[in-house]
Amino acid sequence: MKLYDYILSPSCYKVRLLAALLGIPLELRAVDFHPGGEHRTPALLALNPAGSIPILEDDDLRLTESAAMLVYLASLKSSDWLGRDTAAEAARTEQWLSFAQRLTASLGGARLCEMLLRPGDLAALQAAGIAALRELEAALVEQRLRGERFLVADRPTIADIACFPYVALAPDGSVSLDPYPSIRLWLRAVRALPGFIEMPGIHRLHELKPEPVHGAEGEPA
Amino acid sequence: MTIGAMRDEWYPVGLRSKVDANGQQTLLMGEPIRLHESEGGEIVVETADGRRLPVVIGHGHVWTSLGQPDKPLFAIPEADQPGRRLVEVGVVRVRCSPLRAVENFLDIAHFPFVHTDILGAEPHTEVERYEVEIREHEDEVWATKVKFYQPQAAKSAAGGITTDYMYRVPAPTCSVLYKTCPARPGEWDVITLFVQPLTEELCDVWPWMALYDDVTPMTDLIHFQQMIFLQDRSILENQIPRRLPLDPGMEIPTRADLTSVAYRRWLKRHNYTYGAQLVAQ
Amino acid sequence: MPSTDAAPLTPLALSEDLPPATVMPIWTPEGPMALWRSVGGTLSLAADRCPHRGMRLSHGFVRGEALSCIYHGWSYDQGGRCLRIPAHPDLEPPASIRVATGSVLEAGGVIWRARADDPSLPPDFPGFVPLRSLSFAVSRDVISRTLGGESAGPGILKGTLAGSAVILLCAEQAEGTSLIHLLAPADATLDQRIAVSRAAETLRRAAETGTTEAAA
Numbered sequence: 001m002k003l004y005d006y007i008l009s010p011s012c013y014k015v016r017l018l019a020a021l022l023g024i025p026l027e028l029r030a031v032d033f034h035p036g037g038e039h040r041t042p043a044l045l046a047l048n049p050a051g052s053i054p055i056l057e058d059d060d061l062r063l064t065e066s067a068a069m070l071v072y073l074a075s076l077k078s079s080d081w082l083g084r085d086t087a088a089e090a091a092r093t094e095q096w097l098s099f100a101q102r103l104t105a106s107l108g109g110a111r112l113c114e115m116l117l118r119p120g121d122l123a124a125l126q127a128a129g130i131a132a133l134r135e136l137e138a139a140l141v142e143q144r145l146r147g148e149r150f151l152v153a154d155r156p157t158i159a160d161i162a163c164f165p166y167v168a169l170a171p172d173g174s175v176s177l178d179p180y181p182s183i184r185l186w187l188r189a190v191r192a193l194p195g196f197i198e199m200p201g202i203h204r205l206h207e208l209k210p211e212p213v214h215g216a217e218g219e220p221a
Numbered sequence: 222m223t224i225g226a227m228r229d230e231w232y233p234v235g236l237r238s239k240v241d242a243n244g245q246q247t248l249l250m251g252e253p254i255r256l257h258e259s260e261g262g263e264i265v266v267e268t269a270d271g272r273r274l275p276v277v278i279g280h281g282h283v284w285t286s287l288g289q290p291d292k293p294l295f296a297i298p299e300a301d302q303p304g305r306r307l308v309e310v311g312v313v314r315v316r317c318s319p320l321r322a323v324e325n326f327l328d329i330a331h332f333p334f335v336h337t338d339i340l341g342a343e344p345h346t347e348v349e350r351y352e353v354e355i356r357e358h359e360d361e362v363w364a365t366k367v368k369f370y371q372p373q374a375a376k377s378a379a380g381g382i383t384t385d386y387m388y389r390v391p392a393p394t395c396s397v398l399y400k401t402c403p404a405r406p407g408e409w410d411v412i413t414l415f416v417q418p419l420t421e422e423l424c425d426v427w428p429w430m431a432l433y434d435d436v437t438p439m440t441d442l443i444h445f446q447q448m449i450f451l452q453d454r455s456i457l458e459n460q461i462p463r464r465l466p467l468d469p470g471m472e473i474p475t476r477a478d479l480t481s482v483a484y485r486r487w488l489k490r491h492n493y494t495y496g497a498q499l500v501a502q
Numbered sequence: 503m504p505s506t507d508a509a510p511l512t513p514l515a516l517s518e519d520l521p522p523a524t525v526m527p528i529w530t531p532e533g534p535m536a537l538w539r540s541v542g543g544t545l546s547l548a549a550d551r552c553p554h555r556g557m558r559l560s561h562g563f564v565r566g567e568a569l570s571c572i573y574h575g576w577s578y579d580q581g582g583r584c585l586r587i588p589a590h591p592d593l594e595p596p597a598s599i600r601v602a603t604g605s606v607l608e609a610g611g612v613i614w615r616a617r618a619d620d621p622s623l624p625p626d627f628p629g630f631v632p633l634r635s636l637s638f639a640v641s642r643d644v645i646s647r648t649l650g651g652e653s654a655g656p657g658i659l660k661g662t663l664a665g666s667a668v669i670l671l672c673a674e675q676a677e678g679t680s681l682i683h684l685l686a687p688a689d690a691t692l693d694q695r696i697a698v699s700r701a702a703e704t705l706r707r708a709a710e711t712g713t714t715e716a717a718a
């Protein structure tokens with residue numbers, strides 16, 4: 001399975017992250033998104049006329065929407081991650097997959113302006129991003145009241161993976177995450193999943209590893 | 222705000238390969254400037270009121286100055302050696318002082334925590350003694366005999382190695398580092414950080430490299446360096462204060478920070494204070 | 503560095519939002535602080551600025567009983583003393599390396615900024631339990647007016663949201679914004695709690711847009 005990938009793209013990272021969590025190997029093909037703009041070259045437009053990445057190819061299947069890629073990976077490996085146990089759960093998963101596109105447009109747009117100098121109305125993108133974060137926070141508060149740590153259940157699903165990257169990287173677009181305690185705990189829960197991989201801007205939870213003992217080789221601390 | 226002695230220095234303002242006749246707008250030390258390529262293929266940089274600024278082309282970038290530089294752009298002789306691949310990493314904007322961006326580049330102690338499993342990893346956190354000097358003739362800060370254990374020192378590195386480094390500060394917002402070249406033992410890879418000060422608390426960073434590596438695709442080389450620098454960005458945007466404190470009482474260095482200490486001292490000595498915090502806060 | 507104990511009791515956060523081995527950023531009138539809980543459950547408050555190179559400690563990590571900075575891994579104990587400098591594993595950090603600290607108290611599921619020299623206990627609210635914290639982009643006065651409730655002490659409002667009695671603990675934040683800790687009746691059902699949480703969103707929209715439509 002081949003992923004046209006960019007190390008700084010949160011949308012590509014969604015796919016890499018779920019593949020890592022599920023143990024699915026990916027062949028990565030790096031796309032020179034910045035500064036090269038390779039995603040808009042004829043060769044890449046031939047694969048995805050929309051001129052965006054990620055692009056995922058598996059035999060004769062070619063996908064250009066990250067949400068569809070998450071569905072595909074989860075379907076290959078584990079129905080738990082699909083978030084489709086009940087009619088309501090399936091609908092809520094879809095709701096978050098669509099919501100994730102708002103995150104891409106708002107927080108992702110602000111990040112491209114602030115970080116990679118892409119032209120855009122920064123204040124409007126940030127305001128839309130804050131509105132989305134408030135919705136997410138409210139939903140996560142309700143989930144916690146129900147005793148569930150993730151977006152649609154007490155287990156992680158593709159809904160969480162679809163929303164995680166742009167939320168975690170909101171500060172890249174100068175949108176603070178300080179005001180959202182439930183988002184903070186949810187981000188942490190995702191980062192603590194076995195097999196989690198990071199991307200630049202999202203640091204590892206160093207506390208998951210014990211503090212190294214120095215000068216006491218073989219002896220208890 | 223005073224630009225002070227930093228006014229007469231050269232600053233990177235764009236990748237030479239990306240400047241065309243359409244031109245581009247940017248900011249240098251608070252002043253809006255425009256650059257474009259003339260019909261004759263010459264790069265023109267001017268302020269909003271039409272003042273033409275001095276221009277040099279070097280190390281893949283366009284350099285200019287609001288003042289009158291009295292010396293040429295610093296040289297990087299190693300980068301001119303045949304057989305190196307020149308890597309234009311592209312611009313990244315950071316909400317921090319240009320001086321904080323350079324200081325972070327000079328630091329190795331953060332590798333295990335910020336570039337985990339790539340440039341460093343616990344328990345290999347120790348920074349051994351190294352040498353630092355201000356070379357009076359060149360008027361540059363140099364750190365040599367720097368060593369650090371690295372799980373993946375470069376895109377071309379196969380496994381963990383102890384890497385040798387040398388650091389050099391040839392201009393207040395530029396740094397050049399030389400590190401062990403996994404593909405050609407005995408030679409040094411050249412990795413630079415050129416920082417364009419937009420304001421005292423905002424900068425555009427232009428990493429650039431001259432590597433011996435005939436194997437790795439160019440895009441992978443770019444991405445490796447972008448990955449490393451973007452790991453630093455979230456640190457740089459969260460240091461308090463945003464400006465680099467030059468008052469020695471404000472932040473506590475240790476022996477591992479000797480390069481930073483020399484850099485701060487050198488900045489102070491030259492009155493290079495654009496982006497510096499002079500009074501304790 | 504001295505301790506920065508100046509302010510009277512102010513509510514900082516809800517206990518549930520700070521489980522063991524986590525840290526969160528807090529804004530106080532003295533500046534940004536890092537509130538953290540050790541693995542063993544002890545709460546501490548430190549200035550959100552590492553003495554080494556100024557990195558915000560609220561971005562750090564908690565191992566055991568210490569808070570570590572994400573930048574170079576320096577770690578600090580609950581009293582603010584530097585315990586470990588990873589770049590020099592064999593060095594005992596000098597006692598002079600400290601991060602400023604503050605005092606906190608925890609009662610009824612709420613974490614309060616306390617004064618070391620003041621023995622007063624935080625108020626308790628029998629019959630109420632914490633529901634959630636949320637920030638408003640307006641001052642406390644605007645929230646109070648929009649809620650239309652009554653004051654029950656400094657920074658404490660009583661009112662009704664979604665038909666349930668509620669208590670709002672208000673802390674002024676930077677730039678005219680406010681952090682509200684919302685308490686709901688202890689016997690409220692799950693549906694009632696969710697309704698109160700949603701009504702708080704409505705209250706916030708009304709307060710921020712300057713309308714006074716009753717959120718109750």
Ligand SMILES: N[C@H](CCC(=O)N[C@@H](CS)C(=O)NCC(=O)O)C(=O)O
Nearest residue numbers: 009010011051052053054064065066
């Ligand atoms: N099709 C969407 C696209 C995601 C997206 O916005 N990708 C960015 C990179 S992170 C992109 O390719 N943008 C094109 C551009 O900005 O020119 C998805 O897969 O979720």
Ligand code: FES
Nearest residue numbers: 552554555571574
């Ligand atoms: S800034 Fe905190 S350890 Fe260096």
Ligand SMILES: [Fe+2]
Nearest residue numbers: 325331335453
């Ligand atoms: Fe770094």
